[in-house]
Amino acid sequence: MSEPELRPAGDDPLARALKRAAAAGGRRIVPAPAAQVTVRGMRRRARRVAAAAACVVCVLAGTGAAVSLRETHGPVPPASVTDTPSPSPSPSEPGEPSASVPPTASPTTPPAGSATASPPESSPPPTSPGGDAASVTPTTQAPTTGSPSGTPPERP
Amino acid sequence: MTVEEFEEFYAHSVTQLVGQVYLMTGDLHEAQDVVQEAFVRAWGRRAKLSRAAGPEAWIRTVAWRLAVSRWRRRGRAVEAWRRHGAAQDAAAPPPDPDTVALVSALRTLPERQRRVAVLHYVCDLTVEQIAAETGVSAGTVKTHLFRARAALAPQLTPEEDHRV
Numbered sequence: 475m476s477e478p479e480l481r482p483a484g485d486d487p488l489a490r491a492l493k494r495a496a497a498a499g500g501r502r503i504v505p506a507p508a509a510q511v512t513v514r515g516m517r518r519r520a521r522r523v524a525a526a527a528a529c530v531v532c533v534l535a536g537t538g539a540a541v542s543l544r545e546t547h548g549p550v551p552p553a554s555v556t557d558t559p560s561p562s563p564s565p566s567e568p569g570e571p572s573a574s575v576p577p578t579a580s581p582t583t584p585p586a587g588s589a590t591a592s593p594p595e596s597s598p599p600p601t602s603p604g605g606d607a608a609s610v611t612p613t614t615q616a617p618t619t620g621s622p623s624g625t626p627p628e629r630p
Numbered sequence: 631m632t633v634e635e636f637e638e639f640y641a642h643s644v645t646q647l648v649g650q651v652y653l654m655t656g657d658l659h660e661a662q663d664v665v666q667e668a669f670v671r672a673w674g675r676r677a678k679l680s681r682a683a684g685p686e687a688w689i690r691t692v693a694w695r696l697a698v699s700r701w702r703r704r705g706r707a708v709e710a711w712r713r714h715g716a717a718q719d720a721a722a723p724p725p726d727p728d729t730v731a732l733v734s735a736l737r738t739l740p741e742r743q744r745r746v747a748v749l750h751y752v753c754d755l756t757v758e759q760i761a762a763e764t765g766v767s768a769g770t771v772k773t774h775l776f777r778a779r780a781a782l783a784p785q786l787t788p789e790e791d792h793r794v
Contacts (some may be wrong), residue, residue: 491732492748493752496748505662518670595686
């Protein structure tokens, strides 16, 4: 295929005929006044600005609603913990509430008879009327008649 | 471009652009409508349009894309123009038979060939400028011009051929 020969468009009879046809088409129209185009342009820009503002408002409202919902309900627990409950509660999870076992007691080694084990929450340790509860051991304390400071009484 | 400059640009170039788009689309009323819509869109960005950068090319490209979009819903547009554009047709002089034959021949071309031919022969754009405006390669532009010329040449009267 040979290279097509292109004449300059200025002295081409086809160009002159096409320009004449274009001019004839242009003469057949009555262009709208420029003021009408200006008014339509202003309306179009106003519509675009309004649409952009509406989009911004929607985005901000949605974001605010999502943030407020999250603050209201707090963090959602993981789905695996709530959906698949463990058959035996593990003591290594301090956040998991247990109804039958106290949190401080181990289910495998119960502290039966231990003086240093902390009692369950259902039976709080007896406290002295005016003293500190932490310094009193509930099972091994003997009734004393000495001074409240804890020094043994001198025998004659 | 200020508002006054834009209105001056519109008054100076709207007829010329409608004629060019008319040859591209083959429909005068649609050409007038899409060119006016392109000017409406250009008003919003007139600050970016400068006289030196050739705003006619921007208007022409937007009008062409609008026309292509409207071809998809052509039925409603033609019906609307029949309703609203009949009064203007009555006042305009009818085109001469040679112009009618040439425009009819243009309508038989594929739209890309028609657009390239109008840009070259009517808008006086070079092959490189057409390639930049239409987004095709220069070789494709030359091929389109060659085929369009071969299809339109039989429509030229012998009188026009002798003037060269």
